[in-house]
Amino acid sequence: MVRQSLRIMLAKGFVFSMGLAAAVLASSAHAGTINLNDVYNGSAPFVGTNVTFTDVIEENGAPADPAINFYQSPIVLTDTLNANPVNFRAEAVGGPQTVNTASRLEMLVTSNNPNIFIDQIVVNEAGDYDILGNGWVEAKLSYTWEVLEAGGVPLGSPVSGNGSILFGANSPPASSGIWANMIVADIGSSVGNATKVAFSFTNTLKAHADDVISLGFVAKKQLDGVQVITTVPEPATASLLLLGLIPLARRVRRRD
Secondary structure (H helix, E strand, O other), X not given: OHHHHHHHXXXXXXXXXXXXXXXXXXXOXXXXXXXXXXXXXXXXXXXXXXXXXXEEEEEOOOOXXXXXXXXXXXXXXXXXXXXXXXXXXXXXXXXXXXXXXXXXXXXXXXXXXXOOEEEEEEEEEEEEEEEEOOEEEEEEEEXXXXXXXXXXXXXXXXXXXXXXXXXXXXXXXXXXXXXXXXXXXXXXXXXXXXXXXXXXXXXXXXXXXXXXXXXXXXXEEEEEEEEEEEEOOOHHHHHHHHHOOOOOEOOOOOOO
């Protein structure tokens, strides 16, 4: 393990050469750009209890290959799309080096019934980090959403929002630990009867080593899934919504 080796070398007074650092960086993994519906579900949608996930696409610029893609083996449990983060990391060894690793997961979320409304979309994630010498790490989670349909009817002017959260750790002193990020896309406060939403989130992992005896390492190890929280109005309220008598769809741009 690179981090363990560097810890031993620092303890013994060794200095990393730039050549060795370059070799380590060259061995880091890359990801692909794939349609998860096509690769993992025979081009079929991922169907949940109240919503369906289609056009689930990971984008990070390298040739498509599920064997080295960051998000693998997606499944739906109730209304949560789960996928396993695999080798999603950034590591800088023997600087000055800054290494960025990013991946974007986008999808269409559609209600299985025009009377079931998409209220919130929640993303929970976690990982670990390690910093030595003059190193630092960051883990950023950003997201965007756009409501395309309300009550099963396309919106003439889509409503959208976005937001982000950032974890960061600096050295000295050297440290290691667990990081966690969570976002809540509060769609229902802008469009109360949303039934189709384009949603995406981007993870950016950044690791920096300031000099040849520094290290920055950060990895995403856990994704609790893309959880969709829905609401089912009372029958009388649903009828009024469909008739357009309750203006729950406020067509204004909102920034979460």
